[in-house]
Amino acid sequence: MELASSKITSVFSLVAFAVIHSLTASLPFKRLLMRGLGSRIDRLYLPAYSLIAILTILPLIYLLYKNPGRILYRIPSPWRWLMVGGQLIAALIAPRAFRDAPHRFKIRSQLSALQTPEAGSLNIRGIYRWIRDPFLLSGLVLIWLTPIMTVNLLIIYLLTTIYLFLGSLHWETRLVAQFGDEYREYQKRVHRIIPGLRESVKPGL
Template structure:
């Protein structure tokens, strides 16, 4: 039904608006003014909770009106796909672990020259890929072992949203870390992993020059 597609798209749009608003720097400035230093530790859990709650209407709509089934992947291939989704989810957790300083509100609001600024400190999954969240998100949705019409529409729009969000996030990282991030961006791809050797070689070349 066309109405189920419209409802699913509207639910996704509402989630994207709320998600983008709560991730924006003006909203974070407001939170800092209201909550003070506590915002640094409370913001990320609260942000994740809001994201989880606001995605529930979309999940419900897809569950209630999934649309015509396009395919179902049989065993054992479906379990391989689920395993890939679990690996992708682990990648997201590793990305938080390897770069917690990227999510500090004070650093995001201050820029690379301020006293609150951190160095980029490339390690872990960031040696392989610039945006592991984009990579893991794309893998998790497209490795779903079944597909319906409504799900396909939502996944296509979600992939576009992920990519546009990655572009915006990277602009913010340039503001946050300055030339250090610009140089890193030249050496590592946004989403295609496997360039760790190039990062190491480049780092070694810089060390030899200095």
């Protein structure tokens, strides 16, 4: 009974995080902030959003730490260190992805009409020349290269994978709305999460 309760609590914590995360990333919420903050929104939103994401995921991390569940497997050395190395590399992808496409995360651009000066241009460069969603790739690598897997972790990781994939689909829908045919052409040429599966594109597409 206690084991079942820990699973339910962990799943509930993940769902709560997903709801808060999705709400604060939604366009209606951003429009509300835009009315209140005006031009300051692009400077303040991302730090505040990141802080909220960290604070709301902490209860889930604590629950998994206290109740990891039965161990399903434990990868021995040296393979576990290769997995940890892969996780460290994946952790570097997200900052690189932000650096290579800061225009994608400007709230005023996201809320602008298609093909307006405020919407900007796609401007493909850096890591986006080989992969469309580096955040999805880094997230999947970080969770699935965990060298110790437990029952509760597996449940959370499966649900997180679904959430990340659905979030990626939703994010690309926004990018199509922001950049139009320019982004549709980019989708045809570059794979979502597997680098180099199709082809790379020249910078500034």
